[in-house]
Amino acid sequence: MASVHPRKNRDGQVTSYQVKWRDAGRREGEPLWATEKFDGDDEGKAAADVFKQAVDEAGQRWPAGWVKGQGYIVVEEAGAGDESRYRFRAYATAIVETKTGIEEHYRRSCMRELEMYLFPTFGECDVRSTEHFSSATVRAWVRCLENTYVAKGRGPRNRKMSPKTIRNLHGLLSSILTEAVEEEPPLRARNPCERTALPRKDDGGSTPEDEDIEFLTPAEVAAIRDRLTLRQDQLMVEVKYGTGARYSELTALAPYLLVDDDPARMRLHVHRAWKKNGAGGYYLGMPKSRRGRRTIRISASVVEALEELRRDEDLADDDLYFTGDQGQRLHASTFADRWARAVRRAKKDGALPVYKHPTPHDLRHSHAAALISAGHSLTYVQRRLGHESIKTTSDLYGHLLPEADDAAMATIETALAGGRATLRAVASA
Incomplete structure (x- = not known):
């Protein structure tokens, strides 16, 4: 088996990574090893790890097409023209840079992941x-x-890359190779990514913080809210949990978006959100999707929270409810x-289970869970949350439907009792 060895200088700093193996393809008289x-930075380490895998896949031989010290090299045929544009770096860069219908921050994100x-x-x-x-490759x-370790926020690189991130990176590679398949004429017969078995988040060995969703009970939401020290933060939790709005939508809300033509049926326009401009800044634009532009009913507690914010901060109609200093x-x-500090305090006080690792976005998930667990339909939740597709809502929250569990338990109980499950009556029109 090949192995990766860090090479360090006198100060103990890693200057390079060396992959070493017993060469099964060596000729007589050539070195055994x-x-x-590879470079000594994070990218070099990642490249060394992948090369090691390639050597193992090749049976402890140099991977096909690899030239020592240079990497994979394309041998150009006479009269073939400019072959460099078919190298993945150039080809992928051209695909991403010319792709239409995407926002600039997404384009920059793709380029960062490619690099x-x-x-x-x-x-x-x-x-x-x-x-x-x-x-195989x-x-x-x-x-x-x-087996790649990444950092969470500004912390150390001590967490394995999540299955969701791996799926996103694999999807990026697959989308580029699909372009090659669909070129005219085609550059490839098929996309090898289609045959890759990708990791699942429930394959075992995952830690609670690796999960994408953490549902909070109303009491747990209150426990975190009460341990926030700024009143604006407490009210933000009230509004976010009470509306299910995304953070980008929540922080774009202003008093003029509150519809009070019927005091008994107060509504809120969610018609804009903060968007990245691709140059490190932000602007107010459309929500995430077409259905994200919506108007929702809000409860009395949410109305009171918004009115308190406007009154205490003396806000004009177009001022933001939630702002920085x-x-x-x-x-x-x-x-x-600030949320993370409140979560730690809630755990220390025994008000939140230690195995839960909620993020602010989990208030949106918990809002949906509260509605579905009380019997409200997936369609209603979809429209309230602004999901583009009902499939998204069903995939995320379908397992919470109480009537599905009730019917399933009745069927199982009947089977265990040795009888036949009865058909449910269907009311006639």
């Missing part, structure tokens, strides 16, 4: 090559990602830090 060197996790492995590969891009890359957009990380 083969080695390849960090795809180019170190596939950068010099030929998108046409069935050796460079095969089921894609599997080896995914296997490496499963200087009236600017309230950064998500700023509120998240």
